[in-house]
Amino acid sequence: MNNRLYGNLIFELSQEGRSGYSLPKNRFGSYEIPASMRRKEDAALPECDEMTVVRHYTNLSANNFGVDNGFYPLGSCTMKYNPKINEEVAALPQFAGLHPLQPAETVHGAEEVCKQLCKSLCELTGLYAFTLKPFAGAHGELTGLMVIKKYHESRGDEARRLVIVPDSAHGTNPASAAVCGLDIVEVKSLSDGTVDVEALKELLARHGSEIAAMMMTNPNTLGLFEKQIPEIEKLVHAAGGLMYYDGANLNPMLGAARPGDMGFDVMHINLHKTFSTPHGGGGPGAGPVGVRKGLEPFFPEVSPYHGNFAVAMRALAYILSLGRENIKLVGPLATLNANYIKESLKDVYELPIDGLCKHEFVFDGLKDKSTGVTTMDVAKRLLDYGYHAPTIYFPLLFHESLMIEPTENESKETIDGFIDVMRKIAEEAKTNPDEVKSAPHLTPIGRVDDVLAAKHPIVTYKQLQNDTN
Numbered sequence: 001m002n003n004r005l006y007g008n009l010i011f012e013l014s015q016e017g018r019s020g021y022s023l024p025k026n027r028f029g030s031y032e033i034p035a036s037m038r039r040k041e042d043a044a045l046p047e048c049d050e051m052t053v054v055r056h057y058t059n060l061s062a063n064n065f066g067v068d069n070g071f072y073p074l075g076s077c078t079m080k081y082n083p084k085i086n087e088e089v090a091a092l093p094q095f096a097g098l099h100p101l102q103p104a105e106t107v108h109g110a111e112e113v114c115k116q117l118c119k120s121l122c123e124l125t126g127l128y129a130f131t132l133k134p135f136a137g138a139h140g141e142l143t144g145l146m147v148i149k150k151y152h153e154s155r156g157d158e159a160r161r162l163v164i165v166p167d168s169a170h171g172t173n174p175a176s177a178a179v180c181g182l183d184i185v186e187v188k189s190l191s192d193g194t195v196d197v198e199a200l201k202e203l204l205a206r207h208g209s210e211i212a213a214m215m216m217t218n219p220n221t222l223g224l225f226e227k228q229i230p231e232i233e234k235l236v237h238a239a240g241g242l243m244y245y246d247g248a249n250l251n252p253m254l255g256a257a258r259p260g261d262m263g264f265d266v267m268h269i270n271l272h273k274t275f276s277t278p279h280g281g282g283g284p285g286a287g288p289v290g291v292r293k294g295l296e297p298f299f300p301e302v303s304p305y306h307g308n309f310a311v312a313m314r315a316l317a318y319i320l321s322l323g324r325e326n327i328k329l330v331g332p333l334a335t336l337n338a339n340y341i342k343e344s345l346k347d348v349y350e351l352p353i354d355g356l357c358k359h360e361f362v363f364d365g366l367k368d369k370s371t372g373v374t375t376m377d378v379a380k381r382l383l384d385y386g387y388h389a390p391t392i393y394f395p396l397l398f399h400e401s402l403m404i405e406p407t408e409n410e411s412k413e414t415i416d417g418f419i420d421v422m423r424k425i426a427e428e429a430k431t432n433p434d435e436v437k438s439a440p441h442l443t444p445i446g447r448v449d450d451v452l453a454a455k456h457p458i459v460t461y462k463q464l465q466n467d468t469n
């Protein structure tokens with residue numbers, strides 16, 4: 001990549017009068033667009049030849065990093081490999097070319113896709129019915145909570161407005177409850193990272209008749225299986241609340257256990273996490289919501305038409321191409337890969353909660369804190385070695401969180417390569433800490449000032465010019 005040669009912005013390459021095409025004189029004379037419909041001035045578009053345009057954008061695209069370039073162990077986001085057959089299936093013109101307002105009798109194929117996907121999701125989760133309408137996990141949470149709210153209202157139980165959320169929950173959980181007009185009460189975690197059942201009992205004793213639901217993420221955001229679910233489920237149900245399963249971490253459960261069998265009433269699934277679909281840069285996604293029998297009449301209308309249909313197509317392609325036998329390997333392999341990395345690195349990185357994890361786990365920075373090298377520095381240094389950084393500074397339970405999720409897709413060689421580099425960085429932190437603290441050195445853009453970038457983002461060309469002049 002040579003940004004000097006091909007420019008940071010296409011506008012910097014513009015030459016007045018340059019054009020990307022040449023056409024011969026035509027035989028038909030000219031047609032004048034009426035003056036009232038024409039611009040007063042020319043649009044401020046860059047003027048470039050075709051080669052310049054192609055090289056500019058091709059080189060820019062090579063600056064991007066994705067699962068197709070390299071290892072992407074971004075915990076909590078599940079950057080899973082998206083088999084290329086999914087893309088082909090989703091792009092089939094018979095599906096991609098459908099219009100949402102087409103007559104129903106012309107879209108039986110698409111309806112069958114939705115029906116089959118819902119059926120598969122029911123089977124995988126042990127729930128009774130799914131809606132594919134929500135556009136993302138957070139949207140699914142809102143949808144699921146709307147179902148729960150309507151359920152209580154349908155029974156005249158209007159007082160149930162409290163949602164219990166563990167302190168380890170993803171920020172979207174309390175946010176969704178708030179958007180749904182419900183109140184949030186937090187339940188603490190034990191030092192082993194799982195829900196404190198005694199604290200929950202106290203909470204239920206105080207607020208029992210106000211509890212609408214308890215939201216649980218399982219495995220939770222620390223990658224730990226919540227072993228007390230059978231007891232928690234009984235307690236919450238006995239108090240009259242419903243159990244909500246945040247299924248963003250469903251990956252390691254595939255083939256191992258089903259939320260429906262654990263006593264959950266409502267859940268969402270992040271199709272873009274558990275069932276592939278590339279979603280870097282914030283989209284696209286889908287957050288289908290599943291419910292126990294009897295709750296399906298309460299599904300609200302949360303999107304026009306049928307949600308993100310192309311994401312549903314990819315999910316169904318993923319499920320069908322794995323098949324019943326192989327989908328059972330997804331959870332165990334994701335779990336094996338995460339535990340292998342954890343055990344291979346825990347002598348040099350601080351492991352605050354030891355023991356078996358599921359698909360992901362959290363380090364609390366380097367073990368040797370005397371070097372001054374932070375989790376941020378480790379993450380930046382990984383870029384020099386060609387790896388995407390893990391999730392950092394989340395969850396908030398630790399100061400130097402470094403959250404690693406390899407997924408089930410990676411080969412042993414890839415994972416070993418990552419482990420080697422993580423060990424190398426731990427060594428560099430001792431022998432050459434400045435090299436790590438000033439990383440990255442080999443990326444097109446070096447260490448940026450995060451605070452300045454967040455507080456004073458330069459997002460327009462004009463501003464960039466003014467600032468650099």
Ligand SMILES: *Cc1c(COP(=O)(O)O)cnc(C)c1O
Binds near residue numbers: 137139217249
């Ligand atoms: C990703 C995630 C969400 C939110 O899902 P989006 O699709 O990003 O809206 C909710 N809960 C957990 C545990 C997650 O990891």
